[in-house]
Amino acid sequence: MAGSGKTTFVQRINSYLHSTDSPKPPYILNLDPAVTYMPFEANIDIRDTINYAEVMKQYNLGPNGGILTALNLFTTKFDQVLGIVEKRAESVDYVILDTPGQIEIFTWSASGAIITDAVAASFPTVIAYVIDTARTTAPATFMSNMLYACSILYKTKLPFILVFNKTDVQKHDFAVKWMTDFEAFQKALQTHGARNENTSGDGDPNYMDSLMHSMSLVLDEFYQHLKAVGVSSVTGDGMKEFFEAVEESREEYKRDYLAELQRLQAEKESKLEAQKTDSLKRLMTDLQMEEEDRRKRGLPTERERFPDSDDEDADQEEVEDEGDGEDDIEQYVPRNYIDMRKARKITDPQMESDGSKWPRPG
Numbered sequence: 001m002a003g004s005g006k007t008t009f010v011q012r013i014n015s016y017l018h019s020t021d022s023p024k025p026p027y028i029l030n031l032d033p034a035v036t037y038m039p040f041e042a043n044i045d046i047r048d049t050i051n052y053a054e055v056m057k058q059y060n061l062g063p064n065g066g067i068l069t070a071l072n073l074f075t076t077k078f079d080q081v082l083g084i085v086e087k088r089a090e091s092v093d094y095v096i097l098d099t100p101g102q103i104e105i106f107t108w109s110a111s112g113a114i115i116t117d118a119v120a121a122s123f124p125t126v127i128a129y130v131i132d133t134a135r136t137t138a139p140a141t142f143m144s145n146m147l148y149a150c151s152i153l154y155k156t157k158l159p160f161i162l163v164f165n166k167t168d169v170q171k172h173d174f175a176v177k178w179m180t181d182f183e184a185f186q187k188a189l190q191t192h193g194a195r196n197e198n199t200s201g202d203g204d205p206n207y208m209d210s211l212m213h214s215m216s217l218v219l220d221e222f223y224q225h226l227k228a229v230g231v232s233s234v235t236g237d238g239m240k241e242f243f244e245a246v247e248e249s250r251e252e253y254k255r256d257y258l259a260e261l262q263r264l265q266a267e268k269e270s271k272l273e274a275q276k277t278d279s280l281k282r283l284m285t286d287l288q289m290e291e292e293d294r295r296k297r298g299l300p301t302e303r304e305r306f307p308d309s310d311d312e313d314a315d316q317e318e319v320e321d322e323g324d325g326e327d328d329i330e331q332y333v334p335r336n337y338i339d340m341r342k343a344r345k346i347t348d349p350q351m352e353s354d355g356s357k358w359p360r361p362g
């Protein structure tokens with residue numbers, strides 16, 4: 001979410017990896033074209049390629065449309081970016097991508113999906129979903145945030161870490177409790193007044209109440225697939241736990257995601273192969289039908305018209321050898337050939353033979 005502390009968190013990861021016993025400087029990609037201040041230097045920065053303000057001006061867009069278009073433009077060159085990153089793969093342990101502030105721009109756009117899929121197909125990948133812990137203490141807000149996380153998890157199907165940021169302001173224990181104890185969350189919903197506010201006059205729970213209840217049941221299942229860590233990007237608290245979760249995710253990627261990716265790739269290739277065979281079959285059927293149609297109408301078939309058309313070089317040789325008259329050439333050249341010798345001479349360079357005038361360069 002915007003303002004949850006993504007950029008500050010990337011900065012913290014950067015300084016943490018530089019300060020370990022054996023420093024492992026990460027390779028950082030900034031994908032946020034609108035960021036004005038970055039406390040670290042990115043190895044690849046979208047802002048070096050695309051001027052976000054200029055995109056807004058030229059395409060007549062607002063801030064969100066500008067970010068989205070800038071990201072789309074950048075994505076057209078993402079294969080080159082990936083090529084550069086792949087060259088560093090041997091020497092770098094971690095590649096970090098900082099995403100644009102507006103969550104939907106990255107997670108619900110085509111370019112976001114292309115970037116995520118391309119990266120995930122090349123390297124073990126984990127999504128770190130950064131949450132502003134202090135702003136998530138209300139059960140309804142917490143649930144909305146978790147629903148967003150849930151949608152991203154199911155969209156990407158990648159290993160996922162919930163990063164409860166800003167623990168220096170608000171500890172994340174309440175969140176862990178709500179995620180592991182269904183009853184505790186239900187109680188919190190009641191005590192925060194949600195249940196009381198959402199009852200009809202006679203005290204029966206209304207639809208909002210039952211919606212919240214059902215959603216928390218769905219989320220209970222979702223929490224089983226997640227790792228949650230509390231960090232403070234300001235003090236550096238919890239970074240060790242975060243990297244432990246990253247290592248677990250690396251294993252999870254190899255075990256679950258890679259196998260699924262390979263299965264999907266094999267499925268895609270066999271589908272493509274089947275499509276090719278089908279197209280070729282349909283082309284052959286069309287050609288046969290055309291031949292039959294010509295035969296029925298008493299017209300010469302393709303083979304009869306161009307008996308030696310299988311060997312184009314031989315045709316060309318024959319044209320050159322026997323090219324002593326118009327008829328010889330007409331016999332061998334393909335049917336769309338325009339015989340310039342028969343074209344009328346155009347005297348006015350602006351005037352075509354049929355009298356029409358076409359603008360000419362210059």
Ligand SMILES: Nc1nc2c(ncn2[C@@H]2O[C@H](COP(=O)(O)OP(=O)(O)OP(=O)(O)O)[C@@H](O)[C@H]2O)c(=O)[nH]1
Binds near residue numbers: 005009100169233235
């Ligand atoms: N107290 C505290 N403040 C933090 C922490 N992490 C980030 N902040 C503050 O939260 C604000 C937003 O941080 P950013 O890193 O800019 O957040 P962001 O998610 O990258 O923001 P957008 O890219 O605009 O969405 C800044 O004022 C940070 O100083 C933290 O761990 N503790």
